[in-house]
Amino acid sequence: MTAEGIVGQYLALKRESEADLLAMQMGDFYEFFHEDARTVGRELDLKVSERSSGGSSYEMAGIPLSELTPYLRALVERGYRVAVAEQFERGDGDISREIVRVATPGTLLETTSQEARYLASVVEGEGEYGLAFVDVTTGRFHVTSVADAGAVCTELYRFAPTEVLPGPDVRGDDDLLARVGERVETTFTLHATEAFAPGRARHAVREQFGGAPESLAGDLDGAALRAAGAALSYVEETGVGALASVTRLQPYAADDRVDLDATTQRNLELTETMTGAGRSLFETVDHTATSAGRRLLKEWLGRPLRERGELTRRQSAVAALAAAALEREELRERLGEAYDLERLASRSVSGSADAGDLLRVRETLALLPRLVDAVSDAERLADSPVAALLDGPDREAAVSLAGALDEALVDDPPTTVTQGGLLRRGFDDDLDALVERYEANLEWFETLAERERERTGISRLSVDRNKTDGYYVQVPKSAADAVPEEYEGIKTLKNAQRYVTDELNERERELLRLEERRGDLEYDLFCDLRESVAERAELLQDVGRALAELDTLASLAVHAVKHDWTRPDLAEPGVLDVEAGRHPVVETDTEFVPNDLSLSDDRRFLIVTGPNMSGKSTYMRQAALITLLAQVGSFVPARRARVGVVDGIYTRVGALDELAQGRSTFMVEMAELSNILHSATEESLVILDEVGRGTATYDGISIAWAATEYLHNVVGARTLFATHYHELTTLADHLPRVANVHVAVDERGTTEGETNRREGDVTFLRTVEEGATDRSYGVYVADLAGVPGPVVERADEVLAALREERAIEAKGSEREGETVQAVFDLGSGSFRDGAEADGGTAGIDPDDTAPAALDPATEEVVSRLRDVDTSGMTPLEALQFVEDLRGRLADD
Numbered sequence: 001m002t003a004e005g006i007v008g009q010y011l012a013l014k015r016e017s018e019a020d021l022l023a024m025q026m027g028d029f030y031e032f033f034h035e036d037a038r039t040v041g042r043e044l045d046l047k048v049s050e051r052s053s054g055g056s057s058y059e060m061a062g063i064p065l066s067e068l069t070p071y072l073r074a075l076v077e078r079g080y081r082v083a084v085a086e087q088f089e090r091g092d093g094d095i096s097r098e099i100v101r102v103a104t105p106g107t108l109l110e111t112t113s114q115e116a117r118y119l120a121s122v123v124e125g126e127g128e129y130g131l132a133f134v135d136v137t138t139g140r141f142h143v144t145s146v147a148d149a150g151a152v153c154t155e156l157y158r159f160a161p162t163e164v165l166p167g168p169d170v171r172g173d174d175d176l177l178a179r180v181g182e183r184v185e186t187t188f189t190l191h192a193t194e195a196f197a198p199g200r201a202r203h204a205v206r207e208q209f210g211g212a213p214e215s216l217a218g219d220l221d222g223a224a225l226r227a228a229g230a231a232l233s234y235v236e237e238t239g240v241g242a243l244a245s246v247t248r249l250q251p252y253a254a255d256d257r258v259d260l261d262a263t264t265q266r267n268l269e270l271t272e273t274m275t276g277a278g279r280s281l282f283e284t285v286d287h288t289a290t291s292a293g294r295r296l297l298k299e300w301l302g303r304p305l306r307e308r309g310e311l312t313r314r315q316s317a318v319a320a321l322a323a324a325a326l327e328r329e330e331l332r333e334r335l336g337e338a339y340d341l342e343r344l345a346s347r348s349v350s351g352s353a354d355a356g357d358l359l360r361v362r363e364t365l366a367l368l369p370r371l372v373d374a375v376s377d378a379e380r381l382a383d384s385p386v387a388a389l390l391d392g393p394d395r396e397a398a399v400s401l402a403g404a405l406d407e408a409l410v411d412d413p414p415t416t417v418t419q420g421g422l423l424r425r426g427f428d429d430d431l432d433a434l435v436e437r438y439e440a441n442l443e444w445f446e447t448l449a450e451r452e453r454e455r456t457g458i459s460r461l462s463v464d465r466n467k468t469d470g471y472y473v474q475v476p477k478s479a480a481d482a483v484p485e486e487y488e489g490i491k492t493l494k495n496a497q498r499y500v501t502d503e504l505n506e507r508e509r510e511l512l513r514l515e516e517r518r519g520d521l522e523y524d525l526f527c528d529l530r531e532s533v534a535e536r537a538e539l540l541q542d543v544g545r546a547l548a549e550l551d552t553l554a555s556l557a558v559h560a561v562k563h564d565w566t567r568p569d570l571a572e573p574g575v576l577d578v579e580a581g582r583h584p585v586v587e588t589d590t591e592f593v594p595n596d597l598s599l600s601d602d603r604r605f606l607i608v609t610g611p612n613m614s615g616k617s618t619y620m621r622q623a624a625l626i627t628l629l630a631q632v633g634s635f636v637p638a639r640r641a642r643v644g645v646v647d648g649i650y651t652r653v654g655a656l657d658e659l660a661q662g663r664s665t666f667m668v669e670m671a672e673l674s675n676i677l678h679s680a681t682e683e684s685l686v687i688l689d690e691v692g693r694g695t696a697t698y699d700g701i702s703i704a705w706a707a708t709e710y711l712h713n714v715v716g717a718r719t720l721f722a723t724h725y726h727e728l729t730t731l732a733d734h735l736p737r738v739a740n741v742h743v744a745v746d747e748r749g750t751t752e753g754e755t756n757r758r759e760g761d762v763t764f765l766r767t768v769e770e771g772a773t774d775r776s777y778g779v780y781v782a783d784l785a786g787v788p789g790p791v792v793e794r795a796d797e798v799l800a801a802l803r804e805e806r807a808i809e810a811k812g813s814e815r816e817g818e819t820v821q822a823v824f825d826l827g828s829g830s831f832r833d834g835a836e837a838d839g840g841t842a843g844i845d846p847d848d849t850a851p852a853a854l855d856p857a858t859e860e861v862v863s864r865l866r867d868v869d870t871s872g873m874t875p876l877e878a879l880q881f882v883e884d885l886r887g888r889l890a891d892d
């Protein structure tokens with residue numbers, strides 16, 4: 001084929017594949033042309049050569065066949081989808097090329113990373129979205145449906161897929177795609193629209209899970225089914241060959257889990273920190289011994305549960321493992337020998353597992369009975385959920401597969417699977433017979449030198465082999481005359497002469513034939529063996545998942561013991577009662593001052609005050625993390641804790657990264673607040689850090705104020721709200737379920753009342769105490785930071801001036817059918833009576849709400865207004881009545 005023909009073929013295949021790049025086999029190389037060559041050259045530092053043919057020129061870059069895997073991995077991990085076309089020789093000697101697979105970020109099997117690698121598909125249905133997540137490296141397949149786009153983002157953030165297939169309706173939703181793209185580093189791929197159609201999708205699901213889709217996918221319909229089917233058909237189309245490792249479809253309901261929106265997952269620094277520095281919660285609590293355990297722990301932290309039964313089971317397992325120190329360490333040591341069975345299952349299914357992989361399967365399966373024995377021998381573990389966990393997988397089947405592999409494979413097999421040496425003697429009679437003949441032949445060569453020395457009397461005769469000459473007999477030149485007649489010289493060296501004989505040649509041919517036949521037969525037998533492992537993919541996954549869970553639970557136990565964590569009581573919703581609680585991450589590298597926290601039905605809203613850097617954020621995050629850990633099934637950092645199960649954790653904290661992205665901080669803040677006010681329920685935990693700070697002070701106070709009222713009166717969520725708006729602390733007097741706490745500081749060097757700021761010094765005590773701070777710290781902290789004295793004094797004056805003439809009404813909660821109103825006067829920092837509006841001052845602290853006295857004229861106007869009966873008046877009379885009142889006010 002001409003050069004143009006080749007390039008033409010390349011371009012045609014490229015169009016057909018719809019991939020970003022095409023690697024096309026040409027002999028011993030995979031080649032990239034044109035723009036693809038430039039891209040690959042740039043990304044992988046490959047040499048790009050300029051070719052010209054028929055007057056036009058083109059670029060070309062190539063990689064050797066044997067190097068495909070690492071290059072493919074590198075390209076795909078950079079987000080490219082790479083089609084691979086292989087070359088086939090047809091009977092007539094012609095060469096054709098076909099795309100055999102498309103390696104994509106979401107379906108790459110050859111990953112070196114231990115992390116989960118999900119491919120997601122998202123479908124918009126009627127009033128719902130369907131989502132499917134498949135990890136071909138482990139065979140995990142999760143499917144769900146959610147109500148709105150926000151929940152779609154939440155789930156996508158949780159699974160952090162490396163590739164997303166937006167369904168036909170989602171493709172046009174720029175807003176949704178942008179939100180996802182902002183939070184998750186992913187590639188969007190347009191998969192065929194038909195694949196998302198209900199009929200096609202149902203067919204794909206049925207094909208995958210066999211004849212009884214109802215039992216496997218009975219919970220699925222609508223958008224979820226469409227998402228599942230589309231994901232499966234995409235995996236199939238890419239030709240990765242791992243589809244069979246997807247043995248189970250796991251439908252889940254998003255409301256089985258604690259709602260943790262994407263912002264909260266980030267704010268709580270569950271798996272990564274916001275700044276990239278420091279340690280995430282995951283990094284802090286991770287003591288797993290296996291990569292599968294690590295993946296599971298990460299998953300648990302990102303997807304806490306609401307189901308008490310399962311949480312109690314996990315807690316009991318952690319408790320048992322925490323108590324059984326020696327046995328736990330023994331188990332962990334054994335787990336350290338385990339390999340990643342889920343991944344090995346996928347490799348077996350796709351045919352990429354080598355003999356070493358199958359040995360690893362054998363070793364890991366063989367661990368199961370040893371772990372079971374260790375658990376049943378340990379008194380503290382034998383009756384615990386740990387024993388039940390290991391009882392789950394089919395132990396007999398595991399032992400028998402391990403045994404079969406043990407009988408088949410040698411202990412130290414080569415990495416190539418085509419050249420023999422993989423299988424034990426006794427495994428296959430034909431192979432044994434071949435090997436026997438091969439070895440007999442080999443022995444003939446090995447003993448040849450000795451025999452010939454004896455026969456010829458040439459003591460320095462030797463037999464050797466090399467690539468060009470094959471086997472030969474070598475004799476020193478001085479003895480050349482003494483060689484027998486049948487010796488046929490093949491080479492003369494400086495001091496020696498090389499010979500072959502007919503028999504030697506014949507034997508050598510036989511040896512090569514046997515070698516080849518042995519290689520072929522072993523390869524066939526090995527493929528059958530690998531196939532038999534692939535058929536047990538589900539067993540491998542069961543055992544792998546049980547070991548991963550044991551590892552995760554043991555890791556939680558290790559951390560609990562090491563840091564003296566306690567088993568939380570799972571209490572009724574609405575309660576969060578923590579004695580001597582700590583922040584799980586901060587406590588590991590600080591002398592941490594423990595704090596109490598109490599939230600209950602009649603104390604649902606805490607306003608947290610204190611100067612900058614005193615520890616407000618830490619205190620609030622600590623509350624969220626203790627709740628989260630309790631709902632992972634973990635112990636928690638506290639002396640004692642009662643944690644009411646929450647349905648969601650919502651946070652709004654300082655938006656560092658949005659600032660970096662150049663978005664208005666205030667806009668982001670309000671969007672997040674809005675989301676919380678819409679999503680949170682009476683059973684949620686809400687953390688608000690400095691709401692309203694991104695705008696003018698009085699706007700900020702007003703928004704914070706109104707949000708507090710709404711959360712308190714309407715939503716009823718348990719809320720912690722840190723604020724610098726000292727004014728807000730008075731809300732506690734008027735909203736019955738609001739309480740104040742503050743982070744205490746020791747102001748040594750300052751005198752009561754009049755502060756001597758020059759000498760002032762603050763020691764952060766980090767203890768959280770009841771009640772509000774008695775002063776606003778903003779200007780004070782400015783002073784501490786060394787802002788010049790005149791500026792600080794002026795700031796105080798300005799603050800006082802600003803407070804004049806400003807007021808906000810507090811809308812108290814409904815009590816006995818009556819709405820309590822009060823007006824907060826920012827000037828005096830206290831409430832005055834605003835209750836005329838509804839005719840009462842019920843429930844308002846008289847100290848704070850002493851009615852401002854009205855002048856007599858106004859009082860009379862108000863009283864006349866109250867008494868007048870307008871129903872009998874003509875409009876003119878009414879007008880006169882108003883004029884009259886105005887006159888009275890004017891006279892005054």
Ligand SMILES: Nc1ncnc2c1ncn2[C@@H]1O[C@H](COP(=O)(O)OP(=O)(O)OP(=O)(O)O)[C@@H](O)[C@H]1O
Pocket residue numbers: 586590591592593594595610611612613614615616617618619766767
């Ligand atoms: N209980 C504690 N024991 C020991 N150190 C603590 C404690 N609480 C907080 N810290 C440390 O104090 C520092 C400030 O904490 P944090 O950020 O929570 O303060 P903040 O009041 O929220 O500050 P700002 O108002 O400026 O946001 C952090 O370095 C934190 O590690």
